[in-house]
Amino acid sequence: MSLILHLVRKDFRRVSWxxxxxxxxxxxxxxxxxxxxxxxxxxxxxQEVVTPSTAEYDVAVDLVLxxxxxxxxxxxxxxxxxxxxxxxxxxxxxxxxxxxxxxxGGTLLASKAILLSVSMIPAEIVxxxxxxxxxxxxxxxxxxxxxxxxxxxxxFMMLAVLTPSLTxxxxxxxxxxxxxxxxFLVLSWLAMPLVGGEGIAELAARAVTQNSxxxxxxxxxxxxxxxxxxxxxxxxxxxxxxxGIPVFLLFLAVGWF
Amino acid sequence: MNAIIQTRELSRRFGRTEAVRSLSLxxxxxxxxxxxxxxxxxxxxxxxMLLNMVRPTGGRATVLGTESTRLGPSEFTxxxxxxxxxxxxxxxxxxxxxxxxxxxxxxxDQDLCHQLTQQFDLPLSQKIKSFSRGMRIKAALLVSLAxxxxxxxxxxxxxxxxxxxxxxxxxxxxxxSDRTEWTVLVSSHDIDEVERLVDWVGVIDRGSxxxxxxxxxxxxxxxxxxxxxxxxxxxxxxLPDSWLLPETVxxxxxxxxxxxxxxxxxxxxxSVIPEVRQVTVSRMSLKEIFMALARTYxxxxxxxx
Numbered sequence: 001m002s003l004i005l006h007l008v009r010k011d012f013r014r015v016s017w018x019x020x021x022x023x024x025x026x027x028x029x030x031x032x033x034x035x036x037x038x039x040x041x042x043x044x045x046x047q048e049v050v051t052p053s054t055a056e057y058d059v060a061v062d063l064v065l066x067x068x069x070x071x072x073x074x075x076x077x078x079x080x081x082x083x084x085x086x087x088x089x090x091x092x093x094x095x096x097x098x099x100x101x102x103x104x105g106g107t108l109l110a111s112k113a114i115l116l117s118v119s120m121i122p123a124e125i126v127x128x129x130x131x132x133x134x135x136x137x138x139x140x141x142x143x144x145x146x147x148x149x150x151x152x153x154x155x156f157m158m159l160a161v162l163t164p165s166l167t168x169x170x171x172x173x174x175x176x177x178x179x180x181x182x183x184f185l186v187l188s189w190l191a192m193p194l195v196g197g198e199g200i201a202e203l204a205a206r207a208v209t210q211n212s213x214x215x216x217x218x219x220x221x222x223x224x225x226x227x228x229x230x231x232x233x234x235x236x237x238x239x240x241x242x243x244g245i246p247v248f249l250l251f252l253a254v255g256w257f
Numbered sequence: 258m259n260a261i262i263q264t265r266e267l268s269r270r271f272g273r274t275e276a277v278r279s280l281s282l283x284x285x286x287x288x289x290x291x292x293x294x295x296x297x298x299x300x301x302x303x304x305x306m307l308l309n310m311v312r313p314t315g316g317r318a319t320v321l322g323t324e325s326t327r328l329g330p331s332e333f334t335x336x337x338x339x340x341x342x343x344x345x346x347x348x349x350x351x352x353x354x355x356x357x358x359x360x361x362x363x364x365x366d367q368d369l370c371h372q373l374t375q376q377f378d379l380p381l382s383q384k385i386k387s388f389s390r391g392m393r394i395k396a397a398l399l400v401s402l403a404x405x406x407x408x409x410x411x412x413x414x415x416x417x418x419x420x421x422x423x424x425x426x427x428x429x430x431x432x433x434s435d436r437t438e439w440t441v442l443v444s445s446h447d448i449d450e451v452e453r454l455v456d457w458v459g460v461i462d463r464g465s466x467x468x469x470x471x472x473x474x475x476x477x478x479x480x481x482x483x484x485x486x487x488x489x490x491x492x493x494x495x496l497p498d499s500w501l502l503p504e505t506v507x508x509x510x511x512x513x514x515x516x517x518x519x520x521x522x523x524x525x526x527x528s529v530i531p532e533v534r535q536v537t538v539s540r541m542s543l544k545e546i547f548m549a550l551a552r553t554y555x556x557x558x559x560x561x562x
Contacts, residue, residue: 094310095340095342095344097345100333100336102331
Protein backbone atom coordinates (compact mmCIF):
# COMPACT_ATOMS: atom_id res chain seq x y z
CA MET A 1 0.00 0.00 0.00
CA SER A 2 2.85 2.37 0.80
CA LEU A 3 4.27 1.77 -2.67
CA ILE A 4 0.90 2.57 -4.24
CA LEU A 5 0.72 5.83 -2.30
CA HIS A 6 4.32 6.57 -3.22
CA LEU A 7 3.37 6.20 -6.90
CA VAL A 8 0.22 8.28 -6.40
CA ARG A 9 2.31 11.09 -4.90
CA LYS A 10 4.76 10.90 -7.81
CA ASP A 11 1.93 11.01 -10.36
CA PHE A 12 0.15 13.82 -8.55
CA ARG A 13 3.30 15.93 -8.77
CA ARG A 14 3.43 15.11 -12.46
CA VAL A 15 -0.17 16.13 -13.29
CA SER A 16 -0.90 18.74 -10.63
CA TRP A 17 -0.31 21.71 -12.95
CA UNK A 18 -2.47 20.28 -15.70
CA UNK A 19 -5.20 19.42 -13.20
CA UNK A 20 -5.04 22.99 -11.93
CA UNK A 21 -5.50 24.21 -15.49
CA UNK A 22 -8.38 21.79 -16.14
CA UNK A 23 -10.57 22.61 -13.10
CA UNK A 24 -11.56 26.12 -14.31
CA UNK A 25 -12.23 24.69 -17.78
CA UNK A 26 -14.37 21.96 -16.27
CA UNK A 27 -16.42 24.47 -14.27
CA UNK A 28 -16.83 26.73 -17.31
CA UNK A 29 -17.84 23.77 -19.42
CA UNK A 30 -20.42 22.54 -16.93
CA UNK A 31 -21.89 26.02 -16.45
CA UNK A 32 -22.12 26.70 -20.19
CA UNK A 33 -23.52 23.24 -20.80
CA UNK A 34 -26.28 23.77 -18.26
CA UNK A 35 -27.15 27.22 -19.61
CA UNK A 36 -27.26 25.93 -23.18
CA UNK A 37 -29.48 23.06 -22.08
CA UNK A 38 -31.88 25.51 -20.49
CA UNK A 39 -31.77 27.70 -23.58
CA UNK A 40 -32.61 24.75 -25.83
CA UNK A 41 -35.45 23.75 -23.56
CA UNK A 42 -36.74 27.32 -23.82
CA UNK A 43 -36.90 28.10 -20.11
CA UNK A 44 -34.80 29.46 -17.30
CA UNK A 45 -32.42 32.41 -17.13
CA UNK A 46 -31.42 32.37 -20.80
CA GLN A 47 -35.01 32.70 -22.03
CA GLU A 48 -35.11 36.44 -21.53
CA VAL A 49 -32.10 37.06 -23.73
CA VAL A 50 -33.39 34.87 -26.55
CA THR A 51 -36.09 37.12 -27.73
CA PRO A 52 -35.85 37.11 -31.53
CA SER A 53 -34.56 40.12 -33.41
CA THR A 54 -32.71 41.56 -30.44
CA ALA A 55 -28.96 42.01 -30.07
CA GLU A 56 -29.11 39.63 -27.10
CA TYR A 57 -29.84 36.80 -29.52
CA ASP A 58 -26.27 37.13 -30.78
CA VAL A 59 -25.07 36.80 -27.23
CA ALA A 60 -26.97 33.51 -26.96
CA VAL A 61 -25.36 32.23 -30.17
CA ASP A 62 -21.96 33.23 -28.83
CA LEU A 63 -22.82 31.31 -25.70
CA VAL A 64 -23.46 28.16 -27.72
CA LEU A 65 -20.23 28.58 -29.71
CA UNK A 66 -18.25 29.25 -26.55
CA UNK A 67 -19.86 26.18 -25.05
CA UNK A 68 -18.69 24.03 -27.95
CA UNK A 69 -15.19 25.43 -27.76
CA UNK A 70 -15.01 24.78 -24.05
CA UNK A 71 -16.34 21.25 -24.52
CA UNK A 72 -13.52 20.51 -26.97
CA UNK A 73 -10.99 22.12 -24.66
CA UNK A 74 -12.37 20.11 -21.77
CA UNK A 75 -12.10 16.87 -23.76
CA UNK A 76 -8.56 17.69 -24.79
CA UNK A 77 -7.52 18.45 -21.21
CA UNK A 78 -9.04 15.20 -19.95
CA UNK A 79 -7.23 13.25 -22.64
CA UNK A 80 -3.99 15.09 -21.81
CA UNK A 81 -4.28 14.36 -18.08
CA UNK A 82 -4.98 10.67 -18.61
CA UNK A 83 -2.27 10.48 -21.26
CA UNK A 84 0.34 12.05 -18.96
CA UNK A 85 -0.63 9.73 -16.20
CA UNK A 86 -0.70 6.53 -18.23
CA UNK A 87 1.93 7.13 -20.93
CA UNK A 88 4.60 8.16 -18.44
CA UNK A 89 4.49 4.56 -17.24
CA UNK A 90 3.42 3.02 -20.51
CA UNK A 91 2.09 -0.52 -20.67
CA UNK A 92 2.78 -0.68 -24.41
CA UNK A 93 6.31 -1.41 -25.59
CA UNK A 94 9.26 -2.55 -23.55
CA UNK A 95 11.16 0.62 -22.68
CA UNK A 96 9.16 2.05 -19.78
CA UNK A 97 11.13 2.79 -16.62
CA UNK A 98 8.77 0.88 -14.31
CA UNK A 99 9.29 -2.41 -16.15
CA UNK A 100 12.71 -2.92 -14.60
CA UNK A 101 11.68 -1.71 -11.15
CA UNK A 102 9.99 -3.60 -8.30
CA UNK A 103 6.54 -2.45 -9.39
CA UNK A 104 3.84 -4.86 -10.58
CA GLY A 105 1.19 -4.01 -13.16
CA GLY A 106 -1.45 -4.34 -10.45
CA THR A 107 0.31 -1.83 -8.19
CA LEU A 108 0.68 0.61 -11.05
CA LEU A 109 -2.98 0.22 -12.04
CA ALA A 110 -4.10 0.76 -8.44
CA SER A 111 -2.05 3.96 -8.16
CA LYS A 112 -3.42 5.37 -11.44
CA ALA A 113 -6.98 4.39 -10.56
CA ILE A 114 -6.71 6.03 -7.14
CA LEU A 115 -5.36 9.26 -8.55
CA LEU A 116 -8.02 9.46 -11.27
CA SER A 117 -10.75 8.58 -8.78
CA VAL A 118 -9.61 11.29 -6.42
CA SER A 119 -8.64 14.08 -8.79
CA MET A 120 -10.85 13.84 -11.87
CA ILE A 121 -14.09 11.97 -11.24
CA PRO A 122 -15.20 13.71 -8.00
CA ALA A 123 -14.37 17.12 -9.47
CA GLU A 124 -16.74 16.55 -12.35
CA ILE A 125 -19.47 15.07 -10.17
CA VAL A 126 -19.25 17.99 -7.75
CA UNK A 127 -19.27 20.53 -10.58
CA UNK A 128 -22.21 18.88 -12.35
CA UNK A 129 -24.21 18.53 -9.14
CA UNK A 130 -23.50 22.08 -7.96
CA UNK A 131 -24.45 23.69 -11.25
CA UNK A 132 -27.49 21.47 -11.66
CA UNK A 133 -28.79 22.24 -8.17
CA UNK A 134 -28.04 25.95 -8.60
CA UNK A 135 -30.00 26.21 -11.85
CA UNK A 136 -32.88 23.91 -10.99
CA UNK A 137 -32.98 24.78 -7.30
CA UNK A 138 -32.63 21.20 -6.10
CA UNK A 139 -29.77 18.66 -6.08
CA UNK A 140 -29.61 16.42 -9.10
CA UNK A 141 -30.57 12.80 -8.62
CA UNK A 142 -29.81 11.81 -12.20
CA UNK A 143 -27.46 8.85 -12.53
CA UNK A 144 -25.98 10.68 -15.52
CA UNK A 145 -24.17 12.98 -13.10
CA UNK A 146 -22.24 10.01 -11.77
CA UNK A 147 -22.06 7.82 -14.85
CA UNK A 148 -20.71 10.34 -17.36
CA UNK A 149 -17.52 11.23 -15.44
CA UNK A 150 -16.75 7.62 -14.61
CA UNK A 151 -17.36 6.33 -18.14
CA UNK A 152 -15.55 9.16 -19.89
CA UNK A 153 -12.51 8.70 -17.65
CA UNK A 154 -12.61 4.93 -18.20
CA UNK A 155 -12.80 5.37 -21.99
CA PHE A 156 -9.84 7.77 -21.99
CA MET A 157 -7.86 5.44 -19.78
CA MET A 158 -8.65 2.45 -21.98
CA LEU A 159 -7.41 4.34 -25.04
CA ALA A 160 -4.30 5.43 -23.16
CA VAL A 161 -3.29 1.98 -21.93
CA LEU A 162 -3.45 0.64 -25.49
CA THR A 163 -1.19 3.32 -26.96
CA PRO A 164 2.23 4.83 -26.30
CA SER A 165 1.38 8.52 -26.82
CA LEU A 166 -1.39 11.13 -26.88
CA THR A 167 -1.33 11.25 -30.69
CA UNK A 168 -1.76 7.50 -31.03
CA UNK A 169 -4.42 7.65 -28.36
CA UNK A 170 -6.34 10.22 -30.43
CA UNK A 171 -5.96 8.08 -33.56
CA UNK A 172 -7.19 4.95 -31.79
CA UNK A 173 -10.06 6.93 -30.26
CA UNK A 174 -11.00 8.22 -33.71
CA UNK A 175 -10.90 4.73 -35.19
CA UNK A 176 -12.98 3.22 -32.39
CA UNK A 177 -15.51 6.06 -32.49
CA UNK A 178 -15.73 5.77 -36.28
CA UNK A 179 -16.21 2.00 -36.17
CA UNK A 180 -18.83 2.32 -33.41
CA UNK A 181 -20.71 5.09 -35.20
CA UNK A 182 -20.62 3.26 -38.53
CA UNK A 183 -21.84 0.04 -36.94
CA PHE A 184 -24.52 2.01 -35.08
CA LEU A 185 -25.79 3.53 -38.33
CA VAL A 186 -25.96 0.10 -39.98
CA LEU A 187 -27.65 -1.43 -36.96
CA SER A 188 -30.23 1.36 -36.60
CA TRP A 189 -30.94 1.28 -40.35
CA LEU A 190 -31.60 -2.46 -40.06
CA ALA A 191 -33.70 -1.96 -36.93
CA MET A 192 -35.80 0.97 -38.20
CA PRO A 193 -38.58 -1.11 -39.81
CA LEU A 194 -38.86 -3.21 -36.67
CA VAL A 195 -39.11 -0.45 -34.06
CA GLY A 196 -42.19 1.42 -35.16
CA GLY A 197 -40.75 3.67 -37.84
CA GLU A 198 -38.39 5.63 -35.59
CA GLY A 199 -35.51 7.42 -37.36
CA ILE A 200 -31.81 7.17 -36.59
CA ALA A 201 -31.90 10.36 -34.52
CA GLU A 202 -34.69 9.01 -32.31
CA LEU A 203 -32.91 5.69 -31.90
CA ALA A 204 -29.68 7.49 -31.00
CA ALA A 205 -31.55 9.62 -28.47
CA ARG A 206 -33.05 6.48 -26.93
CA ALA A 207 -29.64 4.81 -26.88
CA VAL A 208 -28.10 7.68 -24.94
CA THR A 209 -30.56 7.18 -22.09
CA GLN A 210 -29.97 3.41 -21.76
CA ASN A 211 -27.89 3.18 -18.62
CA SER A 212 -27.43 -0.58 -18.88
CA UNK A 213 -25.55 -0.19 -22.20
CA UNK A 214 -23.28 2.44 -20.71
CA UNK A 215 -22.61 0.22 -17.75
CA UNK A 216 -21.63 -2.49 -20.21
CA UNK A 217 -19.29 -0.03 -21.94
CA UNK A 218 -17.79 0.78 -18.55
CA UNK A 219 -17.30 -2.93 -17.94
CA UNK A 220 -15.50 -3.39 -21.25
CA UNK A 221 -13.22 -0.42 -20.53
CA UNK A 222 -12.37 -1.68 -17.04
CA UNK A 223 -11.77 -5.18 -18.44
CA UNK A 224 -9.38 -3.90 -21.10
CA UNK A 225 -7.53 -1.66 -18.63
CA UNK A 226 -7.08 -4.48 -16.10
CA UNK A 227 -6.06 -6.98 -18.78
CA UNK A 228 -3.47 -4.63 -20.21
CA UNK A 229 -1.93 -3.66 -16.88
CA UNK A 230 -1.81 -7.23 -15.63
CA UNK A 231 -0.58 -8.95 -18.80
CA UNK A 232 0.83 -6.20 -21.11
CA UNK A 233 -0.51 -8.20 -24.06
CA UNK A 234 -1.56 -5.27 -26.19
CA UNK A 235 -2.83 -7.19 -29.21
CA UNK A 236 -5.13 -9.24 -27.04
CA UNK A 237 -6.30 -6.12 -25.20
CA UNK A 238 -7.08 -4.48 -28.54
CA UNK A 239 -9.10 -7.52 -29.57
CA UNK A 240 -11.08 -7.32 -26.32
CA UNK A 241 -11.64 -3.58 -26.82
CA UNK A 242 -12.88 -3.96 -30.40
CA UNK A 243 -14.96 -7.02 -29.47
CA GLY A 244 -16.74 -4.80 -26.96
CA ILE A 245 -18.16 -2.63 -29.76
CA PRO A 246 -20.61 -5.18 -31.26
CA VAL A 247 -21.60 -6.36 -27.78
CA PHE A 248 -22.27 -2.76 -26.73
CA LEU A 249 -24.32 -2.14 -29.89
CA LEU A 250 -26.30 -5.35 -29.52
CA PHE A 251 -27.10 -4.35 -25.97
CA LEU A 252 -28.34 -1.00 -27.28
CA ALA A 253 -30.44 -2.70 -29.95
CA VAL A 254 -32.06 -5.03 -27.43
CA GLY A 255 -33.21 -1.95 -25.54
CA TRP A 256 -35.03 -0.61 -28.59
CA PHE A 257 -37.55 -3.45 -28.67
CA MET B 258 28.66 -23.97 -13.04
CA ASN B 259 26.63 -21.83 -10.64
CA ALA B 260 24.63 -19.80 -13.16
CA ILE B 261 22.74 -16.68 -12.14
CA ILE B 262 21.12 -16.58 -15.59
CA GLN B 263 20.26 -19.70 -17.51
CA THR B 264 18.39 -19.96 -20.80
CA ARG B 265 17.36 -23.10 -22.63
CA GLU B 266 16.18 -23.02 -26.25
CA LEU B 267 15.03 -19.45 -25.70
CA SER B 268 13.39 -18.05 -28.82
CA ARG B 269 11.52 -14.96 -29.89
CA ARG B 270 9.79 -14.24 -33.17
CA PHE B 271 8.51 -10.88 -34.38
CA GLY B 272 6.20 -11.83 -37.21
CA ARG B 273 8.39 -13.70 -39.68
CA THR B 274 11.64 -12.51 -38.16
CA GLU B 275 13.32 -14.83 -35.72
CA ALA B 276 15.09 -12.37 -33.44
CA VAL B 277 16.43 -15.02 -31.05
CA ARG B 278 16.79 -18.64 -32.03
CA SER B 279 17.06 -21.51 -29.52
CA LEU B 280 19.46 -19.65 -27.29
CA SER B 281 21.01 -21.72 -24.50
CA LEU B 282 23.21 -19.59 -22.30
CA UNK B 283 24.66 -19.73 -18.80
CA UNK B 284 25.96 -16.63 -17.08
CA UNK B 285 28.17 -17.70 -14.17
CA UNK B 286 27.50 -16.04 -10.83
CA UNK B 287 30.12 -13.42 -10.04
CA UNK B 288 31.24 -12.98 -13.64
CA UNK B 289 31.28 -9.87 -15.78
CA UNK B 290 29.75 -11.33 -18.91
CA UNK B 291 29.81 -9.54 -22.26
CA UNK B 292 27.08 -10.49 -24.70
CA UNK B 293 28.67 -9.52 -27.98
CA UNK B 294 27.27 -9.41 -31.47
CA UNK B 295 26.67 -7.07 -34.38
CA UNK B 296 23.67 -4.74 -34.44
CA UNK B 297 20.48 -6.73 -34.90
CA UNK B 298 22.03 -9.96 -33.60
CA UNK B 299 19.36 -10.37 -30.91
CA UNK B 300 21.19 -9.08 -27.82
CA UNK B 301 18.59 -6.57 -26.73
CA UNK B 302 15.70 -8.98 -27.32
CA UNK B 303 17.51 -11.61 -25.26
CA UNK B 304 18.00 -9.18 -22.39
CA UNK B 305 14.40 -8.02 -22.59
CA MET B 306 13.23 -11.63 -22.39
CA LEU B 307 15.49 -12.24 -19.41
CA LEU B 308 13.90 -9.31 -17.58
CA ASN B 309 10.32 -10.17 -18.60
CA MET B 310 9.95 -7.07 -20.73
CA VAL B 311 9.33 -9.20 -23.79
CA ARG B 312 7.65 -12.60 -23.66
CA PRO B 313 9.56 -15.49 -25.25
CA THR B 314 7.82 -17.40 -28.04
CA GLY B 315 9.75 -20.54 -27.15
CA GLY B 316 12.08 -22.01 -24.56
CA ARG B 317 12.65 -20.74 -21.07
CA ALA B 318 14.97 -18.62 -18.98
CA THR B 319 15.67 -18.40 -15.29
CA VAL B 320 17.14 -15.34 -13.62
CA LEU B 321 18.21 -15.45 -9.97
CA GLY B 322 16.60 -18.89 -9.86
CA THR B 323 13.18 -17.62 -10.96
CA GLU B 324 11.45 -18.23 -14.27
CA SER B 325 11.90 -14.99 -16.25
CA THR B 326 8.17 -14.70 -16.98
CA ARG B 327 7.49 -14.82 -13.24
CA LEU B 328 9.99 -12.18 -12.16
CA GLY B 329 8.36 -10.00 -9.54
CA PRO B 330 9.20 -7.14 -7.20
CA SER B 331 11.37 -9.29 -4.93
CA GLU B 332 13.63 -10.21 -7.86
CA PHE B 333 13.67 -6.68 -9.26
CA THR B 334 15.01 -5.36 -5.96
CA UNK B 335 18.08 -7.52 -6.72
CA UNK B 336 18.47 -6.53 -10.39
CA UNK B 337 19.87 -3.30 -11.77
CA UNK B 338 19.11 -2.53 -15.41
CA UNK B 339 20.45 0.20 -17.64
CA UNK B 340 19.73 0.39 -21.35
CA UNK B 341 20.37 2.88 -24.11
CA UNK B 342 16.66 2.65 -24.97
CA UNK B 343 15.28 2.87 -21.48
CA UNK B 344 12.93 5.75 -20.77
CA UNK B 345 13.66 7.81 -17.69
CA UNK B 346 11.20 10.14 -15.96
CA UNK B 347 12.62 13.17 -17.75
CA UNK B 348 10.58 15.67 -15.79
CA UNK B 349 12.38 14.73 -12.58
CA UNK B 350 15.64 16.10 -11.30
CA UNK B 351 18.33 13.64 -10.24
CA UNK B 352 17.34 14.22 -6.61
CA UNK B 353 13.68 13.53 -7.49
CA UNK B 354 14.71 10.34 -9.23
CA UNK B 355 16.69 9.23 -6.19
CA UNK B 356 13.77 10.08 -3.90
CA UNK B 357 11.43 8.17 -6.18
CA UNK B 358 13.57 5.03 -6.38
CA UNK B 359 14.90 4.84 -2.83
CA UNK B 360 11.71 3.65 -1.04
CA UNK B 361 11.38 0.73 -3.46
CA UNK B 362 14.64 -0.88 -2.38
CA UNK B 363 15.20 -2.14 1.17
CA UNK B 364 18.91 -2.47 0.43
CA UNK B 365 19.32 1.11 -0.79
CA ASP B 366 22.72 2.40 0.29
CA GLN B 367 22.58 6.15 0.73
CA ASP B 368 26.34 6.43 1.17
CA LEU B 369 26.96 4.59 -2.08
CA CYS B 370 24.36 6.75 -3.78
CA HIS B 371 26.11 9.89 -2.55
CA GLN B 372 29.46 8.52 -3.65
CA LEU B 373 28.16 7.60 -7.13
CA THR B 374 26.58 11.03 -7.53
CA GLN B 375 29.96 12.62 -6.90
CA GLN B 376 31.84 10.08 -8.98
CA PHE B 377 29.54 10.60 -11.95
CA ASP B 378 29.51 14.35 -11.37
CA LEU B 379 25.72 14.49 -11.53
CA PRO B 380 24.03 17.79 -10.63
CA LEU B 381 21.27 16.82 -8.21
CA SER B 382 18.93 19.70 -8.93
CA GLN B 383 19.08 19.55 -12.71
CA LYS B 384 16.19 18.05 -14.65
CA ILE B 385 16.98 14.84 -16.51
CA LYS B 386 15.44 16.18 -19.73
CA SER B 387 18.25 18.72 -19.94
CA PHE B 388 20.93 16.02 -19.76
CA SER B 389 23.17 14.82 -22.53
CA ARG B 390 23.06 11.16 -23.47
CA GLY B 391 26.06 10.35 -21.30
CA MET B 392 24.57 12.09 -18.28
CA ARG B 393 21.29 10.25 -18.74
CA ILE B 394 23.09 6.91 -18.76
CA LYS B 395 24.96 7.94 -15.62
CA ALA B 396 21.71 8.92 -13.89
CA ALA B 397 20.18 5.59 -14.87
CA LEU B 398 23.26 3.79 -13.60
CA LEU B 399 23.14 5.70 -10.32
CA VAL B 400 19.62 4.53 -9.50
CA SER B 401 20.43 1.02 -10.70
CA LEU B 402 23.53 0.51 -8.56
CA ALA B 403 22.75 2.37 -5.34
CA UNK B 404 20.84 -0.60 -3.89
CA UNK B 405 23.75 -2.97 -4.52
CA UNK B 406 21.97 -5.34 -6.89
CA UNK B 407 23.17 -8.92 -7.20
CA UNK B 408 22.76 -8.76 -10.95
CA UNK B 409 23.47 -5.73 -13.12
CA UNK B 410 22.25 -5.83 -16.71
CA UNK B 411 23.64 -3.20 -19.06
CA UNK B 412 22.22 -3.12 -22.57
CA UNK B 413 24.55 -1.22 -24.92
CA UNK B 414 25.30 1.31 -22.19
CA UNK B 415 28.24 2.83 -24.06
CA UNK B 416 26.57 3.28 -27.40
CA UNK B 417 26.98 6.86 -28.55
CA UNK B 418 29.05 7.93 -25.56
CA UNK B 419 32.23 9.84 -26.19
CA UNK B 420 35.53 8.27 -25.17
CA UNK B 421 35.92 10.41 -22.03
CA UNK B 422 32.47 9.60 -20.64
CA UNK B 423 32.91 5.95 -21.55
CA UNK B 424 36.18 5.85 -19.69
CA UNK B 425 34.66 7.51 -16.59
CA UNK B 426 31.78 5.09 -16.74
CA UNK B 427 34.07 2.11 -17.10
CA UNK B 428 36.32 3.22 -14.26
CA UNK B 429 33.28 3.65 -12.05
CA UNK B 430 32.12 0.14 -12.81
CA UNK B 431 35.56 -1.36 -12.29
CA UNK B 432 35.98 0.43 -8.96
CA UNK B 433 32.62 -0.87 -7.83
CA SER B 434 33.41 -4.35 -9.03
CA ASP B 435 36.40 -4.43 -6.71
CA ARG B 436 34.16 -3.72 -3.74
CA THR B 437 30.90 -5.41 -4.65
CA GLU B 438 29.95 -9.05 -5.08
CA TRP B 439 27.80 -8.96 -8.17
CA THR B 440 27.28 -10.36 -11.62
CA VAL B 441 27.26 -8.02 -14.60
CA LEU B 442 25.73 -8.86 -17.96
CA VAL B 443 26.71 -6.23 -20.50
CA SER B 444 25.73 -6.26 -24.14
CA SER B 445 27.70 -4.46 -26.79
CA HIS B 446 28.42 -4.57 -30.49
CA ASP B 447 31.90 -3.19 -29.95
CA ILE B 448 34.39 -5.28 -28.00
CA ASP B 449 36.58 -2.18 -27.53
CA GLU B 450 33.93 -0.83 -25.20
CA VAL B 451 33.98 -3.74 -22.79
CA GLU B 452 37.34 -5.43 -23.26
CA ARG B 453 38.79 -4.00 -20.03
CA LEU B 454 35.72 -4.90 -18.07
CA VAL B 455 34.74 -8.46 -18.83
CA ASP B 456 35.94 -11.91 -17.84
CA TRP B 457 33.43 -13.95 -19.83
CA VAL B 458 32.20 -13.50 -23.39
CA GLY B 459 29.17 -14.77 -25.27
CA VAL B 460 28.96 -14.11 -29.00
CA ILE B 461 25.51 -14.00 -30.54
CA ASP B 462 24.91 -13.87 -34.27
CA ARG B 463 21.58 -13.76 -36.10
CA GLY B 464 19.75 -14.83 -32.96
CA SER B 465 21.98 -17.80 -32.14
CA UNK B 466 24.68 -18.10 -29.52
CA UNK B 467 27.97 -19.02 -31.20
CA UNK B 468 30.47 -18.82 -28.36
CA UNK B 469 30.17 -18.60 -24.59
CA UNK B 470 33.48 -18.83 -22.81
CA UNK B 471 35.68 -17.12 -20.26
CA UNK B 472 38.05 -14.59 -21.80
CA UNK B 473 41.15 -16.41 -20.53
CA UNK B 474 40.08 -19.58 -22.33
CA UNK B 475 39.26 -17.66 -25.53
CA UNK B 476 42.59 -15.85 -25.47
CA UNK B 477 44.27 -19.18 -24.77
CA UNK B 478 42.89 -21.02 -27.78
CA UNK B 479 42.81 -18.31 -30.47
CA UNK B 480 46.02 -17.58 -32.32
CA UNK B 481 46.84 -15.58 -35.39
CA UNK B 482 49.06 -17.84 -37.51
CA UNK B 483 51.33 -16.91 -40.40
CA UNK B 484 53.13 -19.60 -42.36
CA UNK B 485 55.78 -19.38 -45.03
CA UNK B 486 55.66 -22.31 -47.41
CA UNK B 487 58.66 -23.99 -49.04
CA UNK B 488 58.94 -23.19 -52.72
CA UNK B 489 56.54 -25.48 -54.52
CA UNK B 490 54.61 -26.05 -51.30
CA UNK B 491 50.82 -25.76 -51.42
CA UNK B 492 47.89 -25.80 -49.05
CA UNK B 493 45.90 -29.02 -48.75
CA UNK B 494 42.39 -28.92 -50.21
CA UNK B 495 40.77 -29.50 -46.84
CA LEU B 496 41.86 -27.51 -43.81
CA PRO B 497 40.84 -28.18 -40.18
CA ASP B 498 37.47 -26.61 -39.23
CA SER B 499 39.17 -24.67 -36.46
CA TRP B 500 41.24 -22.69 -38.95
CA LEU B 501 39.30 -19.55 -39.71
CA LEU B 502 39.66 -17.03 -42.53
CA PRO B 503 42.55 -18.68 -44.37
CA GLU B 504 44.18 -16.49 -47.02
CA THR B 505 47.21 -16.98 -49.19
CA VAL B 506 49.46 -14.28 -50.61
CA UNK B 507 52.32 -15.80 -52.63
CA UNK B 508 54.01 -18.27 -50.33
CA UNK B 509 52.57 -16.70 -47.19
CA UNK B 510 49.50 -18.25 -45.57
CA UNK B 511 47.53 -16.52 -42.84
CA UNK B 512 44.67 -17.87 -40.75
CA UNK B 513 43.20 -17.79 -37.26
CA UNK B 514 43.49 -21.01 -35.30
CA UNK B 515 40.52 -21.22 -32.95
CA UNK B 516 41.74 -24.41 -31.21
CA UNK B 517 45.42 -23.74 -30.72
CA UNK B 518 47.10 -25.80 -28.02
CA UNK B 519 50.19 -24.35 -26.40
CA UNK B 520 53.17 -26.70 -26.89
CA UNK B 521 51.66 -28.89 -29.60
CA UNK B 522 50.06 -26.22 -31.82
CA UNK B 523 53.06 -25.73 -34.10
CA UNK B 524 53.52 -29.48 -34.55
CA UNK B 525 49.86 -29.81 -35.50
CA UNK B 526 50.23 -27.09 -38.12
CA UNK B 527 53.29 -28.84 -39.58
CA SER B 528 51.42 -32.15 -39.62
CA VAL B 529 48.62 -30.54 -41.69
CA ILE B 530 51.00 -28.65 -44.01
CA PRO B 531 54.34 -30.47 -44.19
CA GLU B 532 55.90 -28.00 -46.66
CA VAL B 533 56.15 -25.19 -44.09
CA ARG B 534 59.44 -23.35 -43.79
CA GLN B 535 58.44 -21.00 -40.97
CA VAL B 536 55.50 -20.73 -38.54
CA THR B 537 54.74 -17.48 -36.71
CA VAL B 538 52.06 -17.67 -34.09
CA SER B 539 50.87 -14.64 -32.15
CA ARG B 540 48.34 -14.12 -29.41
CA MET B 541 45.18 -12.23 -30.24
CA SER B 542 43.36 -9.53 -28.34
CA LEU B 543 39.68 -10.00 -27.56
CA LYS B 544 38.90 -7.47 -30.24
CA GLU B 545 40.84 -9.45 -32.85
CA ILE B 546 39.13 -12.66 -31.77
CA PHE B 547 35.71 -11.04 -31.95
CA MET B 548 36.45 -9.57 -35.38
CA ALA B 549 37.67 -12.93 -36.67
CA LEU B 550 34.51 -14.64 -35.40
CA ALA B 551 32.25 -11.92 -36.79
CA ARG B 552 33.92 -12.13 -40.22
CA THR B 553 33.66 -15.91 -40.18
CA TYR B 554 29.95 -15.89 -39.33
CA UNK B 555 29.25 -13.25 -41.90
CA UNK B 556 31.14 -14.86 -44.75
CA UNK B 557 30.43 -18.52 -44.14
CA UNK B 558 27.60 -18.69 -41.60
CA UNK B 559 29.68 -21.38 -40.00
CA UNK B 560 28.94 -22.49 -36.50
CA UNK B 561 31.68 -22.62 -33.92
CA UNK B 562 31.75 -24.05 -30.47
